Each structure stands twice: as structure tokens, then as C-alpha cells.
Amino acid sequence: xxxxxTLQPQRLLSFSLSSFSSSSSFPLRNPFQLTSRVSSHxxxxxxxxxxxxxxxxxxxxxxxxxxxxSLVETPTRNSVKPDPxxxxxxxxxxxxxxxxxxxxxxxxxxxxxxxxxxxWQKKEKENLVxxxxxxxxxxxxxxxxxxxxxxxxxxxxxxxxMCSKRGDVMGALSLYDSALAKGVxxxxxxxxxxxxxxxxxxxxxxxxxxxxxxxxxxxxxLSSATDEANDSAELNYASDSEVLVSxxxxxxxxxxxxxxxxxxxxxxxxxSSRQEDHGIMVSxxxxxxxxxxxxxxxxxMCLDKVQVNEAAxxxxxxxxxxxxxxxxxxxxxxQMKIMGINPRLRSYGPALSTYCSNGExxxxxxxxxxxxxxxxxxxxxELEALLRVSVQAGKGDKVYYVLHKLRSSVRKVSPxxxxxxxxxxxxxxxxxxxxxKWDIRxxxxxxxxxxxxxxxxxxxxxxxxxxxxxxxxxxxxxxCCGVHLATIDLxxxxxxxxxxxxxxxxxxxxxxxxxxxxxxxxxxxGPFEAVVDAANVGLFRQRKFKPSMVNAVVNGIRQKLPSxxxxxxxxxxxxxKGEKMGEPINRALIDRWNNADALYATxxxxxxxxxxxxxxxxxxxxxxxxxxxxxxxFQLLGNDFFPKWKERHQVRFSFTDSGPQFHMPPPCSVVIxxxxxxxxxxxxxxxxxxxxxxxxxxxTRSTSGMVCEDSSTATGNN
Numbered sequence: 216x217x218x219x220x221t222l223q224p225q226r227l228l229s230f231s232l233s234s235f236s237s238s239s240s241f242p243l244r245n246p247f248q249l250t251s252r253v254s255s256h257x258x259x260x261x262x263x264x265x266x267x268x269x270x271x272x273x274x275x276x277x278x279x280x281x282x283x284x285s286l287v288e289t290p291t292r293n294s295v296k297p298d299p300x301x302x303x304x305x306x307x308x309x310x311x312x313x314x315x316x317x318x319x320x321x322x323x324x325x326x327x328x329x330x331x332x333x334x335w336q337k338k339e340k341e342n343l344v345x346x347x348x349x350x351x352x353x354x355x356x357x358x359x360x361x362x363x364x365x366x367x368x369x370x371x372x373x374x375x376x377m378c379s380k381r382g383d384v385m386g387a388l389s390l391y392d393s394a395l396a397k398g399v400x401x402x403x404x405x406x407x408x409x410x411x412x413x414x415x416x417x418x419x420x421x422x423x424x425x426x427x428x429x430x431x432x433x434x435x436x437l438s439s440a441t442d443e444a445n446d447s448a449e450l451n452y453a454s455d456s457e458v459l460v461s462x463x464x465x466x467x468x469x470x471x472x473x474x475x476x477x478x479x480x481x482x483x484x485x486x487s488s489r490q491e492d493h494g495i496m497v498s499x500x501x502x503x504x505x506x507x508x509x510x511x512x513x514x515x516m517c518l519d520k521v522q523v524n525e526a527a528x529x530x531x532x533x534x535x536x537x538x539x540x541x542x543x544x545x546x547x548x549x550q551m552k553i554m555g556i557n558p559r560l561r562s563y564g565p566a567l568s569t570y571c572s573n574g575e576x577x578x579x580x581x582x583x584x585x586x587x588x589x590x591x592x593x594x595x596x597e598l599e600a601l602l603r604v605s606v607q608a609g610k611g612d613k614v615y616y617v618l619h620k621l622r623s624s625v626r627k628v629s630p631x632x633x634x635x636x637x638x639x640x641x642x643x644x645x646x647x648x649x650x651x652k653w654d655i656r657x658x659x660x661x662x663x664x665x666x667x668x669x670x671x672x673x674x675x676x677x678x679x680x681x682x683x684x685x686x687x688x689x690x691x692x693x694x695c696c697g698v699h700l701a702t703i704d705l706x707x708x709x710x711x712x713x714x715x716x717x718x719x720x721x722x723x724x725x726x727x728x729x730x731x732x733x734x735x736x737x738x739x740x741g742p743f744e745a746v747v748d749a750a751n752v753g754l755f756r757q758r759k760f761k762p763s764m765v766n767a768v769v770n771g772i773r774q775k776l777p778s779x780x781x782x783x784x785x786x787x788x789x790x791x792k793g794e795k796m797g798e799p800i801n802r803a804l805i806d807r808w809n810n811a812d813a814l815y816a817t818x819x820x821x822x823x824x825x826x827x828x829x830x831x832x833x834x835x836x837x838x839x840x841x842x843x844x845x846x847x848x849f850q851l852l853g854n855d856f857f858p859k860w861k862e863r864h865q866v867r868f869s870f871t872d873s874g875p876q877f878h879m880p881p882p883c884s885v886v887i888x889x890x891x892x893x894x895x896x897x898x899x900x901x902x903x904x905x906x907x908x909x910x911x912x913x914x915t916r917s918t919s920g921m922v923c924e925d926s927s928t929a930t931g932n933n
Contacts, residue, residue: 367399375408382423382495384416388508403524406516410530413509416501417537420494502537509534525556532565541569545582552589560591567597571604576613579604595625599632606639611648611674614639618895619671622887626858627900633912636897640680640914649674649893658891667701668888675893676916685913687906691882695913698890700883705859713856714832720851721825729818733826737833740812745772745782745866746831748840750790750823755841755870760790762801768868769808771875772839781813782839785827788816824849831864839866839877859884867905881906892916 371394378387391409394401415421497505513531516523528547535543545566551558563586570579579601586593593601598620605613618636621628628636639645653675661670685695692699721730752768753760765784772782790796791805808814817823824842831838844861862885867878885906888896897912 367394367397368402368405371399371401372404375405379408379412380423382412382415382421384412384421384497384501384505387412388505391512401515401519401521403521403527406512406521407524407527407530409512410509410516410527413505413512414530414533414537416497416505417509417534419502419537420496422494506534506537523554523556525551525559525562528556529559529562529565532562536565536569539569539573541566541573541575541578544569545578545585548582548585558586558589558591560586560594560597563591563593563597567600571600574604574607576604576608576610580613592624593620595621595629595632598625599629599635602632602635602639606635606642609642609644611644614645615674618887619669619889622669622889626886627898628887629900633897633899636912636914637682640682640895646677646679649676649678651677655891662701662891666704666706668703668884668886670889670891679917681915681917683913685911686909687881687883687911689882689907693896693911693913696894696915698892698894698896700888700896702863702882703859703884703886705856705863709856710832710835710860713852713860714829717825717829717832717852721829724822725825726818726820729821730825730829733815733817733829736815737830741783741830742834743783743813743830743836744776744778744780744834745837745839746827746834747772747782747784748823748827748838748842749784749786751840751842752868753786753790755868762796762804764870766804767870768839768875769813772837772866772877775877775879781808781811782837783827783830784808784814785823785830786814786816787821787823788818791816832860836864837866837880838864839868841867859886878905885909 371390374390375387378384378390387409391401391405394405412421509530513527516527528551532544532547535541535547548558548562548566551562563582567579567582570576570582583593583597583601586597598617602614602617602621605617621632625632650673653672658670658672658675661672662668665671683695685693687700688694690699691702718730718734747765747769749765750760753762753765755764765786769782769784773779776782795801796805805814815826817826827838827840828844830836844857849857863880865880869876869878885898887898890896893916895912895914897914899910899912901910903909
């Protein structure tokens with residue numbers, strides 16, 4: 216049993232470690248981390264190891280024992296203070312030796328920490344020296360990214376993107392006011408999102424980002440420029456709702472006449488708006504407020520010298536459109552040219568829409584000319600606006616010009632455009648325009664030079680027009696007037712360039728030399744009169760591939776070909792090696808096509824779409840497939856030549872009890888056509904299974920003597 220005495224004057228409890236260690240019921244930890252607790256007079260004071268050692272040397276009364284006076288206390292774990300002169304147990308001694316070897320001053324905690332820090336810093340320097348420049352850059356990016364995640368600028372960006380996603384104009388403006396009050400620096404993205412939301416509210420409709428209906432319009436009320444939202448406010452779909460809530464709650468609402476409406480607007484959008492056709496219709500008060508704040512934000516963007524982009528200037532043009540100021544909207548497009556920014560089709564929409572709505576026809580066509588000079592080509596919404604203002608102004612030459620623009624770029628018109636065309640031809644102004652005499656030979660020569668289907672020599676004839684709805688027969692004859700519609704030839708040079716573009720895209724996307732090998736194979740085994748998309752046929756209305764269906768289509772289309780030669784069958788090699796392909800009947804089909812050199816198996820990792828498309832283009836032959844060719848791969852081919860090629864070469868199919876039924880390409884080109892007599896045939900864009908079902912407008916002069924069969928006079932409503 217250890218003997219205890221009271222140390223004077225500190226009244227420090229001490230004891231012999233050698234005698235206590237044998238009777239203690241708990242093991243010692245790191246002895247250099249233990250300190251002695253003072254008596255109850257100083258319950259929270261501790262002394263260092265050196266101080267304790269000095270006191271023991273002064274009051275030691277015998278070997279291994281400290282002097283103890285009257286106070287006796289039961290030792291506890293925290294009161295154990297090892298005596299360096301006593302004998303430690305093996306584990307304690309080993310631990311002391313290990314720690315002592317690493318640092319002679321381990322008892323001083325600050326010195327030990329400093330040594331560890333120095334070793335870590337030295338190691339970091341060595342790692343940096345050994346790092347490549349790419350690794351160092353990657354590490355620095357991670358550090359910057361982690362730092363940026365907590366920045367107020369990023370939090371504001373996330374919150375504004377959430378407002379754009381919700382179509383929350385008032386919430387975005389509150390965030391903007393709060394950011395200004397807190398001194399947050401706004402960048403290009405912040406300003407662009409704010410301007411988009413303000414411009415949308417200014418024209419009356421706010422469409423939440425990426426919620427468009429898929430169609431475009433130049434109507435001043437419903438113009439939403441959804442693609443602008445997608446470009447200028449790419450959404451971070453983060454669940455950081457606290458950022459928006461906290462920023463919104465702390466926003467300053469002074470000077471905002473809609474401060475009391477903000478909260479309800481954010482919650483359900485019903486305070487100042489109503490949901491209609493995927494858009495939030497805002498009130499007149501919100502329109503005016505958004506317009507005012509939008510111009511303020513644009514001025515701040517300029518004063519802060521933040522780089523202005525196309526999306527921001529387009530938003531300003533849309534705000535000008537909401538005021539009916541076409542000149543200012545057009546000026547924004549001209550500013551893009553000065554700043555070196557390439558205008559886009561949407562950039563011209565506000566100015567064009569405003570001029571057309573105001574009836575300023577000359578300025579509207581100035582915008583169209585500016586577009587063409589910049590290499591921007593109008594599409595149906597823009598051409599429809601030009602057609603509308605031309606019809607309203609009674610400008611026959613402009614109507615004729617726009618009709619041919621629709622013919623060359625749109626081909627099939629929407630029902631709304633068709634209605635405008637009907638209005639024009641049923642009007643009195645149209646009946647007064649036209650030539651009474653013309654040179655038939657020059658008209659025919661012009662049609663031959665154009666490839667057929669139009670001559671472009673102006674209105675022919677005089678008198679009232681008759682407008683009827685009709686269909687086109689399998690022989691290409693109009694069932695109303697009996698005119699045979701033209702099949703417009705494809706330019707051979709365009710076809711050759713189109714084949715090269717398809718090949719170049721396929722080579723870039725295919726692995727190794729797979730596509731080049733296919734091109735060489737075609738050179739050795741071609742030409743073919745038809746190509747079969749075997750996967751599309753074999754999976755027709757089912758999940759499991761059936762070679763028997765491919766065989767039926769191959770035999771059926773073969774009978775329609777002049778040479779009766781086997782068509783080229785394109786099939787992915789996994790289909791050939793797949794389940795049930797080893798059965799005798801299926802293997803016999805594969806062998807039959809191989810023996811006829813009519814089967815090409817696309818390799819692993821290849822997209823067979825490129826193979827059957829290229830083969831059909833190369834040989835200018837039929838393509839048997841129900842694939843609509845609308846996915847992103849075919850979008851790479853553009854909207855100019857590809858639709859015309861597909862119309863002339865695609866063969867669709869179906870199955871009946873008697874076998875496959877083929878729906879051959881239409882007997883005429885499905886495009887606006889102008890005849891030698893000056894008559895017009897206009898196809899209407901509607902969802903039809905086959906071209907024989909498509910509705911057309913048949914427009915003739917009443918004095919032409921044409922007999923209308925299987926038709927009814929149009930009333931102007933489609």
C-alpha cells in the first residue's frame with residue numbers, strides 16, 4: 216500500500232508509481248499525457264511534468280516514495296503521474312521509447328505539433344515537385360471548386376436558376392435587390408437570367424425554363440424564346456432550396472409595389488398570374504414593373520462593364536417589343552454586329568414581330584434582308600409573319616416572294632399559314648393581279664432550269680381564284696383540277712456532297728476502320744437497287760427479332776425492282792449470332808443472303824443506321840425502313856437537303872395476312888408547286904400515316920375551265 220503525504224505549500228497529491236502500479240486495477244495510457252490533479256483548493260489546476268519532477272526531488276524521503284502528510288486521497292486515473300525514476304511496465308516503457316525516438320521534446324505539446332507540421336509541409340513540397348503540370352492543375356481546380364461552392368455569387372446563381380426553372384420573376388428580382396444590398400458582385404450569367412425573366416414578363420407570358428411546347432411563334436403575347444432560357448440559364452437542378460428561401464426572406468422590399476405579393480407568387484404563382492398552355496400569364500401591373508426593372512438591370516450590367524452576350528441583347532429587344540418599339544429592338548441586333556456577336560434567328564424575332572404587328576411592311580422586309588446578309592435564314596414563323604403583313608397590305612409582289620420562300624425552305628405549310636394563303640387568294644386584290652399574256656416557251660424553259668415544280672415568273676392570268684381542298688392520287692394527279700404534279704429532281708452535285716457528309720460523320724463516330732471497310736465492300740459488291748434496314752423490319756411491332764419477317768420483306772421488295780436482284784440487307788452481327796439464329800431455317804436464310812453477296816453485318820460498337828443510310832445515298836436507291844430518322848444522329852444532317860432526299864427514297868412497310876405491304880415514295884414532290892398555267896398546289900403539314908392521305912390546297916383561276924372532281928370549295932377554315 217502506497218503512503219501519501221501532503222506537499223507544502225502546494226498541497227499536491229503525489230505517490231510512488233512503482234508501488235501503485237502493482238495494485239492499480241487500470242492500465243496506464245501514454246504516461247507523458249498524464250498530469251496530477253491538485254487538491255480541492257485548486258480543483259482545475261494542473262502542473263507540468265517538469266514541475267512535478269522538481270517538486271519530487273525537493274520532498275523525496277526515500278527511494279521510490281514521495282513525502283506525504285496528513286491528507287490521504289484515493290488515487291484516480293487522472294491523478295496518476297508517472298515517476299521517471301521508477302520502473303515502468305513493459306508496455307509503458309516501449310511506448311516511451313518509441314515516442315522519445317521520434318521527438319526528444321514530446322513532453323512539450325506545442326513543440327511536437329510544430330515538428331509534425333514541418334514534416335507534413337516538407338512532404339507536400341516533395342509531392343508538388345514530383346507532380347506533373349496536369350496533376351497540379353487538377354488539384355488546384357478541386358481547391359478552387361470547393362472554395363467557390365461557398366461563395367455568395369454561386370449561391371445567387373443557383374437561386375436565380377431555380378427562379379428561372381419556376382418562372383418566378385418576382386422572386387428573382389427580390390434576390391437581385393438582396394444581392395445589391397449585400398454587395399454581391401453579379402456576373403454575366405446572373406444578369407442574363409434576370410433579363411430573360413423580365414423580358415418574358417414584359418411580353419405577358421413567363422415560361423418556366425425547358426417547359427416549352429416544342430413550337431415557335433412570333434406572336435407578341437406568347438413569344439417565350441424557350442431556347443433563350445435554355446442557353447442563358449442552364450439550370451443547376453440542385454436541391455439547395457435553403458439558398459432561395461434565405462435569400463428571398465432577407466431581400467429588401469422597399470420601393471417594390473408588389474412586396475406583399477411576392478410570397479404568394481413564389482408559392483403558387485396565382486397572385487399575379489395564371490397558368491395557361493405551359494406558361495404563366497402575368498398581370499398588366501407585373502408587366503410594367505418587370506419592364507421597368509429589366510431596363511434598370513441592363514443599365515447596371517453596362518455600368519458594371521459586364522460583357523454583354525447575344526441572349527442579354529435579345530432580352531432587351533423583347534422588352535422593346537413589349538413597348539411596340541421595333542426600331543429599338545432592331546438596334547439591339549445591329550449592336551451585336553458592332554460587338555462582334557453573331558445574331559441568331561431568335562435575335563431578329565422581336566424586331567420582325569413588332570414591325571409586322573405595326574404594319575410597317577418595308578421595315579419588316581429590311582429585317583429579313585439583314586438576316587440573309589448575316590447568313591441567318593427565316594423559318595416558317597418568320598415567313599408567316601411576313602406573309603400576314605403582306606396580305607394585310609395587299610402587296611401582291613411580296614406575297615408571291617414569300618410563297619416561294621415557303622416553297623424552298625418549308626415545303627409543307629402549317630394549318631395557320633395555309634389559312635393565310637386561303638385569305639389572300641379569296642381576296643379581291645389577288646384577282647386583279649396577273650399577266651394576261653405570257654410566253655409559254657419561256658415559262659417551260661424556266662421550269663426545266665429550276666428542276667420542275669415552279670417557274671418564278673410572277674402571277675399568271677387574271678380573274679377570281681378558286682380554292683379547294685384535295686388529295687393527290689397514286690398517279691400524281693390532283694383529284695380536283697387533274698394537273699399532274701411534278702417530281703422535282705435532286706441536284707446530282709447536292710446528292711454527292713450529301714453522301715460525303717454522311718460518310719465523314721460516320722467515320723468520326725465509328726470505331727477503328729469499320730466504316731472504311733464497309734465503303735470498300737460496297738465498291739466491290741455494288742450497286743444495289745434497294746437497301747433494307749433489317750433490324751427495323753425484324754422488330755416490327757415486337758420485341759424479339761424475327762428473320763422470317765426480314766425474308767418476307769426482302770422477297771417482296773425484290774419483286775418490285777427492275778432487275779429482280781436481291782436488295783442489300785444491313786444487319787448488326789449480334790443479330791446474326793443471336794438466339795435461335797443457329798436453327799436450320801434461320802441459318803439457311805443467312806447463307807442465302809451471304810451467297811448472293813447481299814448481306815453486310817455491322818461490327819460491334821457500330822451504329823447500323825449510318826451504314827444503311829450511306830448505302831442508299833451512294834447508290835441513289837430505295838431505302839426500306841419505317842424509321843422516321845428524327846433522332847439526334849439525323850439532326851446532324853441538317854434540314855435542307857435530307858428531307859427532300861428521304862421523301863424521294865424511303866419505302867415504308869406494313870404487314871397483313873397476305874404478307875408485307877409497301878408504301879412507295881409519293882408519285883410527286885410534296886412541296887408547294889406552281890404550274891405552267893399559274894395554278895398553285897400547297898401541301899398542308901398534318902400527321903398522316905401515308906402521303907396518299909395528305910390534304911392539299913388546289914388554287915386555280917375560275918376562268919381556266921378546269922373541272923373539279925372529288926373536291927369542295929374551301930371556306931377559309933381548315
